[in-house]
Amino acid sequence: MATIRSAVRAATRASVAPRFATNIGSVQAVRAFSSSTARLSVREKEVPVTTWPATKDGPSSIPVIPKKQSEFEVDAAENEEVHPLTQEAYNKMSPTMQKMSVHGKTIIITGGARGLGNHMARACVEAGAANLVIFDANQELGEAAVRELYEKTGLPVTFFKVDVRDEDAINAAVDRAVEMYGIPDVLVNAAGIADSNIKAEEYDSKMFRRLIDINLNGTFLVSQAVGRRMIAAGKPGSIILVASMSGSIVNYPQEQSCYNASKAGVIQFGKSIASEWAKYNIRVNCISPGYMDTALNRVPALEAQKKIWRSLTPQNRLGAVDDLNGLCVFLASDASGFMTGSNILIDGGYSCY
Numbered sequence: 001m002a003t004i005r006s007a008v009r010a011a012t013r014a015s016v017a018p019r020f021a022t023n024i025g026s027v028q029a030v031r032a033f034s035s036s037t038a039r040l041s042v043r044e045k046e047v048p049v050t051t052w053p054a055t056k057d058g059p060s061s062i063p064v065i066p067k068k069q070s071e072f073e074v075d076a077a078e079n080e081e082v083h084p085l086t087q088e089a090y091n092k093m094s095p096t097m098q099k100m101s102v103h104g105k106t107i108i109i110t111g112g113a114r115g116l117g118n119h120m121a122r123a124c125v126e127a128g129a130a131n132l133v134i135f136d137a138n139q140e141l142g143e144a145a146v147r148e149l150y151e152k153t154g155l156p157v158t159f160f161k162v163d164v165r166d167e168d169a170i171n172a173a174v175d176r177a178v179e180m181y182g183i184p185d186v187l188v189n190a191a192g193i194a195d196s197n198i199k200a201e202e203y204d205s206k207m208f209r210r211l212i213d214i215n216l217n218g219t220f221l222v223s224q225a226v227g228r229r230m231i232a233a234g235k236p237g238s239i240i241l242v243a244s245m246s247g248s249i250v251n252y253p254q255e256q257s258c259y260n261a262s263k264a265g266v267i268q269f270g271k272s273i274a275s276e277w278a279k280y281n282i283r284v285n286c287i288s289p290g291y292m293d294t295a296l297n298r299v300p301a302l303e304a305q306k307k308i309w310r311s312l313t314p315q316n317r318l319g320a321v322d323d324l325n326g327l328c329v330f331l332a333s334d335a336s337g338f339m340t341g342s343n344i345l346i347d348g349g350y351s352c353y
């Protein structure tokens with residue numbers, strides 16, 4: 001399947017301006033070669049249905065109503081509701097669903113002030129978290145996020161203004177969070193930044209270092225701070241690192257060697273500490289998203305590239321801002337007890353080609 005992507009690249013490279021700023025014509029060329037066209041070429045008008053116990057009318061069929069292209073687009077409207085899992089609702093859940101919840105757990109989320117981290121925080125509240133702690137460098141957004149979560153749920157939620165590059169601030173915040181809520185059960189590392197459309201030969205070394213410092217060193221510092229306390233207390237835990245598909249594939253068409261390297265580092269760091277800390281019952285797994293419809297990507301300069309990204313994604317869309325929620329809750333829950341050292345892609349199929 002790699003040949004499909006090679007064909008797309010070959011077809012576009014000749015006609016597309018280096019940064020794909022507004023070259024709509026070349027975007028259409030990409031779409032013409034995209035395998036999503038081939039994928040949709042087999043279409044049934046009816047789907048046979050067989051039911052057991054058999055109905056008196058015997059087998060039947062249902063008509064297939066084709067979707068319009070626009071219906072594949074992500075609904076960018078964000079669900080503003082947050083429904084905490086009540087004790088009563090938890091008690092009524094089956095054992096399997098109880099195990100898939102995070103009932104009673106204390107969870108720290110970095111980068112939880114907005115975007116994917118914020119939506120994973122909301123999901124953890126809905127899945128039964130007892131306490132939630134957000135670390136984020138953005139004071140205003142962080143304060144607003146915890147106020148909103150508290151007002152909507154009544155759950156204890158605390159925001160610490162922490163830059164994940166600042167080891168002392170991280171340790172102070174983790175210590176205070178432990179005083180308030182006890183040793184955390186779960187850490188979700190979502191804080192991160194992205195640079196793109198910068199050629200490696202032109203990359204400013206200070207920018208390169210800054211990104212590695214936030215995405216990779218920051219992941220190390222927070223994981224170490226929380227992991228140390230879990231180990232010292234003999235408490236089992238789950239650490240979830242938000243990496244990226246860019247840690248496993250090279251994005252196209254934009255050049256972003258530093259981001260890709262930082263996320264590859266996160267994945268390999270995750271596997272390494274998963275191996276080291278398994279003896280302490282600390283599990284470490286990575287979530288690797290594909291292109292997501294978050295503020296990081298909602299900039300006019302990326303519009304033309306987004307068309308290319310969609311055309312290279314089998315689901316023909318960007319991920320919604322809450323598309324990581326289910327996996328995050330699962331990895332945080334005891335239902336994933338035998339999972340550690342995994343790197344799970346959530347990319348609409350992008351990495352299949």
Ligand SMILES: NC(=O)c1ccc[n+]([C@@H]2O[C@H](COP(=O)([O-])OP(=O)(O)OC[C@H]3O[C@@H](n4cnc5c(N)ncnc54)[C@H](O)[C@@H]3O)[C@@H](O)[C@H]2O)c1
Pocket residue numbers: 110111112113114115116117135136137138141162163164165190191192193194214218242243244245288289290291292293294295296297
């Ligand atoms: N959006 C995507 O397409 C995409 C794809 C793959 C992976 N990711 C990863 O997912 C994570 C979240 O991305 P997002 O799209 O929600 O981004 P976002 O910019 O919406 O949210 C990132 C959050 O991290 C915080 N943050 C940034 N630098 C920080 C620092 N030094 N210290 C503490 N907090 C800091 C920001 O204030 C923000 O609240 C990032 O690690 C990103 O690399 C995103």
